[in-house]
Amino acid sequence: IEVTTYRSEAYDRTSRKPEVSYGDSIEEDLVRRDFTVNAMAVALPEKEFVDPHGGLEDLAARVLRTPGTPEASFSDDPLRMMRAARFAAQLDFEVAPEVVTAMKEMSERIEIVSAERVRDELNKLILSAHPRKGLTLMVDTGLAERVFPELPALRLESDEHHRHKDVYEHTLIVLEQAMALEENGPDLTLRLAALLHDIGKPRTRRFEGDGRVSFHHHEVVGAKMTKKRMTALKYSNELVKDVSRLVELHLRFHGYGTGEWTDSAVRRYVRDAGPLLDRLHKLTRSDCTTRNKRKAAALSRAYDGLEERIAQLQEQEELDSIRPDLDGNQIMEILGVGPGPVIGNAYKHMLELRLEHGPMEHDAAVAALKEWWAAQG
Template identity: 65%
Template sequence: MELLRVSPVVGELAKRFTAAGHRLYLVGGSVRDALLGRLAGDLDFTTDARPGKVLKIVSGWADAVWDTGIAFGTVGASRGGTTVEITTFRSETYDRVSRNPEVTFGDTIEGDLLRRDFTVNAMAVDLTEQRFIDPYGGMDALLAGRLDTPAAPEDSFADDPLRMLRAARFESQLGFTAAPRVVDAMRAMAEQIERITAERVQVELTKLICGAHPRKGVELLVDTGLAEYVLPEVPAMRLEIDEHHQHKDVYHHSLVVLDQAIDLEDRDSSPDLVLRLAALLHDIGKPATRRFEPGGGVSFHHHEVVGAKLARKRLRALRFPKDVVEDVAKLVYLHLRFHGYGRGEWTDSAVRRYVTDAGDLLPRLHKLVRADCTTRNRRKAQALQRSYDDLEARIARIAEEEDLARVRPDLDGNEIMRLLGIPPGPLVGRAWRHLKELRLDRGPLTREEAEAELLRWARENGVEPPAE
């Protein structure tokens, strides 16, 4: 069997369970991924053996064993770099208030598969008899790229509303399309997602955004109304026009920016969660700042400021890591800065500030700004790209001349205290910031110039330097 050759761990485990008088099945996403030719190092199994017996079977074989999920019938183990989870047949019931299952052990593989989220995850391989098991049409759904549920979707989602988000996540990761009855159930039951904790929602959204087709997943969330509960700022962007009159609404523009940002990612690196979130959310401040101007125009003044605040608030509510929240908010805040560049009128001081304000996010900001060019006017698009080419060239030149990666005042805190004869405290910080502003405006100063500027600032602020 090809699967056993790809992952020897499968065959080794199967022999141990068979010898102990039990059956072992590769199941769920592991079977789906094996059929798609993308079997990973994490494998899922189910068995008729009870958890205590599973522990005995894997003891002495696994490099490590853990039983943190044993209350739900799951034993985890690892061997040779492969992680496995082995779960006893389950037959779950839910209280349909929380999403906590009442676990009872089942007796058949068919019953175990029926409780799973989607038919493409409800296939199994009987490793004892090397037999493929597909009672709910998972293979047909896989070949058709269709997401459907083994049971009625209303029952499946009532048991666990997180499955609605998983549908959108699988559309993103696998490029599949949810069956009409699944979409209808999601639309009718969207508010049930409020039963799910923010932490669990964030995990699914992260996987969705980092999938191969995140636009597809986002569109399903918006079309079914789920986004109104988990990311309401995104459907709020469905305005009639934007300020350029080039797109049906800001929402569709943002999806195009998301696609174009992904195209600019490094193909040898993992998906960039921060860049993708910033691309999707960069214009979420527009609905709150939209103003209809005389003559039929529309403006969105300071939407980047409002958008940064909204992005920070939403991502915090979803329990995203602090660094992700701050990086996305900063990119949203800075994304419009380039549009003041015009035809290269920026001074070197303005370029320094652009680089300094972006900091480590500068490579992502470059990609976001380029992705934000979605005009259908080819000449205008080419002009914008040329302008940004020019800005990047100026950044490279100034960086080479002045070490822009480490813009610091020409005097450090110790030198400031010595020259002004002051102790550590807020005054030192004020002097340091003044010198940094000079550095940004004028570039590097000689030591004599920096000392003269510091002494001038001190006198203007009532600080009398010690006599030499």
């Protein structure tokens, strides 16, 4: 419980940080609130309900409305526009038409808000029960263009000659399908990866001669764009690294086809995913949004098969902690060489052999190392 007297505020247009002073009435205090549903009070000890802005009615109607004019509210604190989108997503409320109009007209005001505050609101929105609702509102009002421009850029225009999936709609479906696979509550890493997995498509779109549209290497371009946007929003280095890696790897499975990968390719898939393997499984499964039931079933069966092979190899070989059959000390002893770059190169060579052929007997590993050493001259 926070105990204080009434407050009032005055804002400078160049900042969202107000000059706070003490006020004279509860009504003056409540008009400072973001939305009418949060501008209600109970006076003690008489227990009188105070609701000068009709918050109870808006609560019953599940509507977000500002206590004063939305223009004055957003001019004072532009982050309230992000909060409107966030609360719509968290509470599944509608945003009043006049509030939406003000968001459209004043979206550029969000640029005076720090990246950290925008990021925190975006996280709460993405982790909510209905993120599509908040993200759609951000895109439709122009807010996303200011803080997350890669999202509205997915709304690629299509015409009768160049038909292709609506990448923006596809992305929102992938996000929702990824959410359905979560096992231990909302997963920010997985949800961000789902939201960002195709952001490289606008930059890589090509119209082919046969009328098809291609997006070659969009996963590589998308990983770089993900790193740049998340860094600008001041995400932690670890989260930037993980989400970018998932974006980079999200298409790898499609080379699996009907199961023709070698054990070596499966080992590399697991090694490259590392601790993100479980999330990569979920992201890849979520990325199937085709309405062709036969195609969707075939993709699901293929991924089932890949997961089974991974499980079998993990049981046999401890894939999660895959190492060469000889460690650095053994390599130095066998070659009679001290620490240095050559030992690192030898280690990499032995790791490649391990990935390619699986575990080797000690004598075979020693022979393979000596053969490599002889080839080095």
